[in-house]
Amino acid sequence: xxxxxxxxxxxxxxxxxxxxxxxxxxxxxxxxxxxxxxxxxxxxxxxxxxxxxxxxxxxxxxxxxxxxxxxxxxxxxxxxxxxxxxxxxxxxxxxxxxxxxxxxxxxxxxxxxxxxxxxxxxxxxxxxxxxxxxxxxxxxxxxxxxxxxxxxxxxxxxxxxxxxxxxxxxxxxxxxxxxxxxxxxxxxxxxxxxxxxxxxxxxxxxxxxxxxxxxxxxxxxxxxxxxxxxxxxxxxxxxxxxxxxxxxxxxxxxxxxxxxxxxxxxxxxxxxxxxxxxxxxxxxxxxxxxxxxxxxxxxxxx
Numbered sequence: 001x002x003x004x005x006x007x008x009x010x011x012x013x014x015x016x017x018x019x020x021x022x023x024x025x026x027x028x029x030x031x032x033x034x035x036x037x038x039x040x041x042x043x044x045x046x047x048x049x050x051x052x053x054x055x056x057x058x059x060x061x062x063x064x065x066x067x068x069x070x071x072x073x074x075x076x077x078x079x080x081x082x083x084x085x086x087x088x089x090x091x092x093x094x095x096x097x098x099x100x101x102x103x104x105x106x107x108x109x110x111x112x113x114x115x116x117x118x119x120x121x122x123x124x125x126x127x128x129x130x131x132x133x134x135x136x137x138x139x140x141x142x143x144x145x146x147x148x149x150x151x152x153x154x155x156x157x158x159x160x161x162x163x164x165x166x167x168x169x170x171x172x173x174x175x176x177x178x179x180x181x182x183x184x185x186x187x188x189x190x191x192x193x194x195x196x197x198x199x200x201x202x203x204x205x206x207x208x209x210x211x212x213x214x215x216x217x218x219x220x221x222x223x224x225x226x227x228x229x230x231x232x233x234x235x236x237x238x239x240x241x242x243x244x245x246x247x248x249x250x251x252x253x254x255x256x257x258x259x260x261x262x263x264x265x266x267x268x269x270x271x272x273x274x275x276x277x278x279x280x281x282x283x284x285x286x287x288x289x290x291x292x293x294x295x296x297x298x299x300x301x302x
Contacts (some may be wrong), residue, residue: 012094014117015119016066018045019118021049023294024053024140026242027143028127028128028131028147031048049067052167063165072100073085074220077160089119089121095117102285108292111292111302115295125134126208129208129223134194156170170201174202175199193229200225208242211238212243219234220235235249246283248289248290249290253294253297258292265280
């Protein structure tokens with residue numbers, strides 16, 4: 001086992017681990033105590049969280065465990081976890097600069113102040129794709145439970161510190177699953193979407209990571225070729241995996257935000273509304289703004 005610490009004072013804008021991984025932007029992390037998404041209002045806690053990663057120089061997945069305590073991120077892993085944590089949690093983003101680049105209206109100011117240190121995640125593309133395909137018409141806790149069930153049923157077991165964890169399933173594992181098997185773990189009508197999209201990745205028809213090379217709106221269009229992926233799900237994958245920090249997924253919460261706070265941004269189509277709210281949120285980091293507003297309003301702000 002390897003251990004280490006990342007001093008939060010070295011991170012521009014600090015870090016709020018719990019808000020980052022329990023704010024509806026990632027379903028690929030889990031609390032060791034099994035209470036992920038059970039208390040959405042709390043933030044800044046010291047619970048242990050875990051995920052798995054697949055280092056290029058390792059034959060099997062590695063577990064990464066991390067918690068926030070005494071002004072630092074403490075981690076444990078099979079490998080040197082610091083570069084993985086910096087990538088997955090975007091620890092090198094300058095949150096102060098991002099905040100200064102966004103409009104200074106009251107809603108945004110209160111959201112940023114309430115959840116100071118929350119970062120946008122950078123989840124692996126395939127896991128992000130599948131988890132957001134599962135997100136349709138579901139509350140965040142249920143989406144997370146689906147991903148845990150997929151890990152346990154189709155993921156590779158990994159032993160760490162005497163415990164068994166499960167890596168996120170590979171495209172091949174989910175492509176080989178039957179629709180009935182996927183329904184059995186709670187995916188419901190999303191089961192064929194997951195199976196077919198996994199098959200597209202496994203057989204080389206398309207790879208969500210390819211969207212990184214495209215312009216933003218072309219990347220969104222590219223992702224909609226996957227089964228079960230509309231514009232909103234595509235925006236989620238672009239923002240929370242593929243580094244398109246301008247993406248603003250127009251979910252129910254953001255649509256309500258537009259109606260109440262930015263009515264001039266409500267246009268006739270998803271694409272036009274998206275362009276308008278991105279401009280209102282400051283374009284370059286509009287996705288960061290969306291994440292803060294979503295988490296703030298969903299947890300009782302305003």
